[in-house]
Amino acid sequence: MFLPTTRKELEDRGVDRLDVILVTGDTYIDSPFIGVSLIGRVLESKGFTVGIIAQPDTDSDRDISRLGEPRLFWGITGGAVDSMVANYTASKKRRKQDDYTPGSENNRRPDRAVIVYTNLVRRFFKPTVPIVLGGIEASLRRIAHYDFWSNKIRRSILFDAKADYLLFGMAHAGIVALARALDDKLKTDNRQVAMPEETQDPVTQIRGLGYIAKTPKGIALPSYEAVIRDKSLYLQSFKTFYDNTDPMLAQPLSQAHGDRFLVLNPPAPFSSTQEMDEIHDLNFKRDVHPYYQALGHVRAMDTIRFSIPTHYGCYGECNFCAITVHQGRTVRWRSKDSIIAEAKKMTRDKEFKGYIFDLGGPTANMYGFECEKKLKKGACSHRRCLFPTPCPSLSPDHGPQMALLKEISRIAGVKKVFLNSGIRHDLILMDEQKGQAYLKQVIDAHVSGQMKLAPEHCVPRVLALMGKPGVESLVAFKHRFDSICKMLNKKQYLTYYLIAAHPGCSIREMNELKEFTRNQLHITPEQVQIFTPTPSTFSTLMYYTGMDPFAMVPVFVEKDPQAKEKQKQIVTRKKEHGTKAPSRQNRELSKFSKQPKKRLHRKK
Incomplete structure (x- = not known):
């Protein structure tokens, strides 16, 4: 059964009052890809x-009141995508489509959905x-942050929404x-026993929780008022x-907002393989709830079902x-048995045609291996795993994913397994033992015309x-790909995600990128997006402060919308004086351009 969303479903279950009601900016898709559904199933x-x-309708109580009031808490999320990213392009133009809304018309998700829904409940x-x-919306806005759409520093969303708690990360x-702490607290209150002070309150000790307090805790970040006045303090924060x-x-972190403090407990420990298996073995329906299905087709289902x-x-x-800030920089994975069991279950779906659209994560080929030092001691503070080298x-060991792909491909009813998540080409080159065999297997059996890479630039x-890594590894990978x-x-091709108007990028750098894509990649790119400063990323920090936060030197930032668009057009224009018509590769790739696309956070 789906989780209930109507009064009739409650009556059919014999439930008078729910423990928890979750409110979301997406339609209700019961899928492990949808955070609100996953959280609901776990509870x-x-x-x-x-x-x-x-x-919910935000102008009346028609929707928000139909399940009554929960016993323990309301859970509020903007959905699978930050509502401002979902509603506006990088040029701040209103998006017409929303892949998570029935009928695809972008008319159901309000701007700053987390704040709007909290106010609706209140x-x-x-x-x-x-x-x-x-x-994602609450997680990335948990401290005082730069907001591109209002072009100012906003308070922690916990203060702006006037909510009680914030759970960040997964x-x-x-x-x-x-839920257990609030349940215990409710029972204690009913017995009229005095509750402990804030420092001993079990709720405020939960890892991965943010709350508002009268006193600070842990490391003090520069206050909200201070980061507004001084960009250097914002950078430090x-x-x-x-x-x-x-x-x-x-x-623990704390940040003053007026005479009160945002307190952020340390992040929750990452889920173990066993815990991840248990979560994904839950009975997801992998469909849109019938109540919302009647409103129209949901495009997201084309890719995630x-x-x-x-x-x-x-x-x-x-x-x-922002994956580091939300999901973390440590990769953890499900067991092969759990994934195979899910694939077998999928084959019993009457709508399944034999094709698994994607088997992956934020980056497809990070499955099954991690740095042993990191797993024991945590992420290094002095360097990154893949950058600058x-x-x-x-x-890297691509063996576990190779074995997984082979076993799933042999399941009765499975015709083909695709990898549509992005690939890190430098990891394949680094895996001297199995990288070549992995690439050959993927090209031969798991690519539908094109493999996605995200070099982003060349300068x-x-x-x-x-x-991002230098282009040397990209050129070497392309030669290996073409040879195989x-x-x-x-007839397989590489398709490249590129970014225009990132901090440090001007017209000159985009002209260099144009020359590189034409002379080295032999393609006129189509997957070029203008950089969008989303909360809680270093690039957004550069955009706002005009500083390279690592070298601590000024960096050029293009902020004029027309100039940003011009940067994009330099790379995407099909024909110029003195140049040839679009290549055969471009023409071949156009065959695949109508495939459904996810509008999730960029995968690398």
Whole structure:
């Protein structure tokens, strides 16, 4: 059964009052790819009754009140994508489509959805049980942060929303710990026993939790008022915050907002393989709830329904990506048995046609291996795993994913398994033992016309500011890829994600990128996006402060919308004086351009 979203479903279950009600900016898709559904299923598996209200009407109590008031707490999320990213392009133009809304029309997710939904609950339930924020929007806005759409520093979303708690990161364990603590607290209150002081309150001890307090705790970040006045203090604040995102090493943080303090406990420990298996073995329906299905087709289902998540986290640490702050820089994965069991279950779905659209995570080929030092002692503070060059302590081993792909491909009813998550080409080159065999296997059996890479740029200075490797590894990989395709007699191509107007990038650098893509890659790129400064990334820090936070020197930042668009057009224009028509590769790639695309956070 789906988690209930209507009063009739409660009556059918004989439930008078739910323990938890989750409110989301997406429609209700019961899938392990959708955070609110995963959290709901985890709570349900621990004995709590949970309901979901998706994309509620914000002008009335028609939707928000239909399940009544929960016994323990409301959970609020903006959805699978930050609502401002979902609603606006990098040029701040309103998006017409929303892949997570029935009918695809972008008319159901409000701007700053977490704040709007919290206010909606407060308006129609006075007073009410605690309100808990979670999901990507809350997680990345948990401290005072630069907001591109208003072009100012905003307070922690916990203060702006006037909520009670915030669970950041994946929150698999934190949400259960919070539900149990609030349940115990409610029973204690009913017995009229005095509660302990804030420092002993079990709720405020939960890892991965943020709350508002009268006194600070742990490392003090520069106050909200201070970071507004001084960009150097904002830079210092973010670097301290980022340095405390690893569960093994992080200290509690606090940040004054007026006369009160945001307190962030250290992140929750990463889920073990066994815990991840248990979560993904839960009974997800992999479909849109019938109540919302009647409203129209949901485009996100085209890609996630028959895809399988295999791992979380990414040690790529690209400066424009927020995965480190949300999922973490330590990769952890599900067992092969769990993933195979999910694939077998998928084949019994009457809609399954034999094709698994994706088998991966934030980066496809990080499954099954990690740095042993990091697993024992936490992430290094003095260097990154892959930048500026791969760390010798990281020993890539593509063997586990190769074996997984082979076994799933042999399952009765499976015709083909695709890898549509991005590939880190430098990891393949680094794996001297199995990298070549892995690439050959992927080209031969798991690519649908094109393999996705994300070099992002070619100019060394810009790549350094992005935290991306140099083009030498890209060129070497392309030669290897082309050689294998020729050997296998396969018409496969590489497609490249590129970024325009990233800090440090001007017209000159985009002209260099144009020359590189034409002369070295032999393609006119189509996958070029204008840099969007999203919360909690180093690139956004550069955009706001105009400083390279590592070298502590000024950096050029393009902020004029027309100039940003011009940067993009330099690379994407199909024909110029003195140049040839689009290449055969471009024409071949156009065959695949109509495939469904995920609009999730960029995968590397």
